[in-house]
Amino acid sequence: MTKGSNSTNGYKVIGTRPIRHDGYDKVTGKALYGADFSISGLLFGKILRSPHAHAKILSIDTSAVENMDGVKAIVTSQDLPQTNWTKEKDAIMAKTKVLYKGHPIAGVAAINHHIAEEALKLINVEYEILPAILTAPEGLDPSSPLIDETKKNNISNHVKHELGNIKKGFEKSDVIVERTFDTATVHQGYIEPHNATVDWNSSVQDEKVNIWVSTQSSFDIRGRTAEILHLDPSKIKTTPMEIGGGFGAKFDPYACPVAALLSKKTGKPVKIVHTRKEEFESTGPTPGSNIKIKIGATKEGKILAAEATLAYEDGAFPGGVVSAGALCAFATYDIENVLINGYDVLVNKPSTSAYRAPGATNSNVGTETVIDEIAEKLEMDPIEFRLINASKEGVRRADGPKHPSIGVIEVLNAMKKHPHYNEPLPEATDINRGVAIGFWMNGAGPSSINLSVHPDGRINLIEGSTDIGGSRASIAMMVAEVLGIKAEDVTPSVVDTDKIGYTSGTGGSSVTYKAGVAGHIAATNLKKSLIERAASIWGVSPKTVSMENGILFSTKDKSLSISLKNLAKDLNDTGGPIISNGATNPSGAAPSISGHIIDVKVDKETGKIDIVKCTIFQDVGKAIHPDYVEGQMQGGTVQGIGWALNEEYFYNNDSYEMANPTFLDYRMPLALDLPMINTEIIEVPNPAHPFGVRGVGEASITSPPAAIANAIYRITGIRVNQLPIKPSLLMESIKK
Amino acid sequence: MKWIDYASPNSIKEAVALLSNKNTVARAMAGGTDLIVQLRAAPERIGNPDVVVDIKNIPELNEINLDSKGLTLGSAVPMYKIYNNESITASYPALQDSTSLVGGIQIQGRASVGGNLCNSAPSGDTIPTLIALNATCKVDGPNGSRDLKVEDFCTGPGKSVLENGEILISIHIPAPSKGSGSSYLRFIPRNEMDIAVVGVGTSISLDGDIVKSVKVALASVGPTPILVSDAEKIIGKSIEDEDTLKIAGEAAKNAATPITDMRGTIEFRKHLCDVLTRRTLKIATERARGN
């Protein structure tokens, strides 16, 4: 898409590309992130973590540290509320057993982080090492050790979805392809590590725990910290700092409760900032998985049956993402007979957390490469084959619901007629093209927006959604659109949990949808109040007053008109301030579809893979700010490319320690590894949003691995069955 | 917490004195692109130093001198000064290959070839090139100065022949003979900022199509950089002969003693030694002919 082109469809603000409100602070380094935060009397915390993947804790001896110079407090699981012990508490600091390398055991606060680090070395923990498991197939093996001994097996969640009769579907199929894939554990890899500064004010009348943190959800941090520490939520105030990326991994409170306990003990604020190694070993990853996909189709290209068996690593505690992987597995296709079994499997790795369309990329690489193979067997164009089977509004998904408005066909048609799909490939036999599409259902949730009028006529916008992808700008734009003013004349800020109504987290691509609905309500209410004020000044009926382009005017009497600016000046003397709000829990989020065309080059002598050209197509509903929509499409694509090519938690034989917990060896794609990611925005409006918005943040990550694998097949004749597609593995297959 | 002192001597004598002081553990620092990372991540692996001796202010260590005898390169000269010097890159193209792919532009502004050698990582990207170019180095210390071949310098991962208190002064590369060319290639799965899975440095001199001399050295496939002595089996053969390249590739494969780790398997690394040796020979040959 060429810069600057956008469809405004009669809108004045929506679809344009104003400079984001938070941009200046960010590019000049003024924006305050969690690690920048400082407060007088600050102490520095560090967390002692398990060196073993699975072990009983026999004893913890902190005596050597208690009187160490500069050390102010030590906490262990004993300092957490002991009644109603939960897994959530065990995740904060282990009590009897450590479940992964990196599992927190104790926290230390000291006058600087060097001393805190030294102190950790002097805490003596005795362990009894237990056998450990790292992958889902291992976890499913009945002879494997149990992660949770109170359970019969390591399966923490089983989902099963069934449509029609799978057996009959396969019997009637002319072509059946069945393949198994293994995908590695990967990390979200945001630049800013987790951090928390906590100041526990223990005064009897006014107990308050203040948390400053990098998070996708200040209200989740408040709620979960409250639960863990047995506090009423009103006793906690969470202030979200600017956030340096999250991609789903910044919901868990991790260091917050530990810093809180250390602060309570010392009476001082305590700050904890993770190292990169702690990030890899103790936060976030998204599961490695084992995926079985079987699809059957007729000679004419109609898919009759599809079966998926998905086993996902859950990490140490329940809460995995196989449900979403199962839901998305065949969601883009209209298939009569479907069977999907999904298992979350406990393993000795950090508890998995969300990562951009969590679970969907894993199943997608299976489905979309098998689809490609069937199209090849039927000698059909892979996009044509997908079009024959494309799902649409009203089609029932295997997991139950019927699709709302959905743009599979629109995305496929755009791909089919795009120059990138139709231009000839270079002569060289080491470059070829692959395609794949992907699905994400998108989420919603409660959202609150407050608006007030500045004396200069600008509109103050207060919200609770922490802003990762440019949502301050897009919500301001939606409010501006309703009021007929410029985006720059709305001043948005994200505030702490005491200053706004409940707002659910920035995840599931939900913010522009839900805060857009809330913002629309608030702006509509504000407009109504402004009209009423003008009417009351003029002594006319509000029904005869309108507001357009920032001007209020009587529809009856041309002499009656006032600009919002002038009205704002005198609000106090004409009846008092004007505020409004929008608070809602809207249902009606609609799915987003992604499609990728990727040209890949393989060095057949070394197995090295390069991405030569890449175009992403995505149905975004309505692009409020096309720059940030394109940014999401590009960002997700790059993460999908990383997942496909090199990213993995690497374990040496017989070791349970991640061998590559650094950005040097955890190989995310860098600038020289990427071509320009071309974007094609497709707008199939979501009828359940005032401006047609669908979430756009996630679908883009799901389809690059399959598109790349399909291109590699066309170059090498090898059907990849593993992610990442490392050069060494590819070379092994090429040589065979 | 450990305090670390910083010293910045102006002469070799002073530096040697600081480095050989028996009461402290001192480490020399050129660009610091290895040292500072090590001090932060694992100071115990470099002996928990309590003094850092910055050697960048010592004139001899910043020397760049190219004359008819060859190139003398002070040990602290940063990479960018090498690949930006057209006289150097014309004579020693492999040195340009190596210095321009270490890290990124910021790293190249500080990192030195001397530091790369003294750090003695098996993956050091300039070391195979130095070996292929027959480089020697000059070392000074409490017991006086000595000269040795670069191929004898590294003794194990992070280990070298440097004795306590010794410092690398300079590296000397003899003038290239007529009809010679050189090349360095490394394999990484990405295109920047990575550690060599395999690196191969090659120099060749030709008389027509006939190989007069050849030197091949490998990175990342053993505890130290490895000189492939058997590559010399192609001396006297025609470089246009596919067999000639095969013999050299096979020799590299056999000389390599890699391990399997997160960066690659034994088999893959040996395979790459073969591929990259053949490729560097081709590039070096083209360059020899362009000369």
Ligand SMILES: Cc1cc2nc3c(=O)[nH]c(=O)nc-3n(C[C@H](O)[C@H](O)[C@H](O)COP(=O)(O)OP(=O)(O)OC[C@H]3O[C@@H](n4cnc5c(N)ncnc54)[C@H](O)[C@@H]3O)c2cc1C
């Ligand atoms: C982001 C990044 C990317 C990198 N990429 C690469 C890469 O692609 N390829 C590669 O090979 N390396 C790479 N490195 C490693 C490093 O940059 C190189 O090894 C560099 O050449 C080291 O030079 P320096 O001058 O910075 O050495 P320093 O860090 O100053 O020193 C390195 C070691 O040598 C010792 N030393 C230095 N000079 C002398 C001397 N004159 N006498 C005695 N001892 C001495 C020091 O005590 C220290 O132990 C990378 C490093 C970073 C941080």
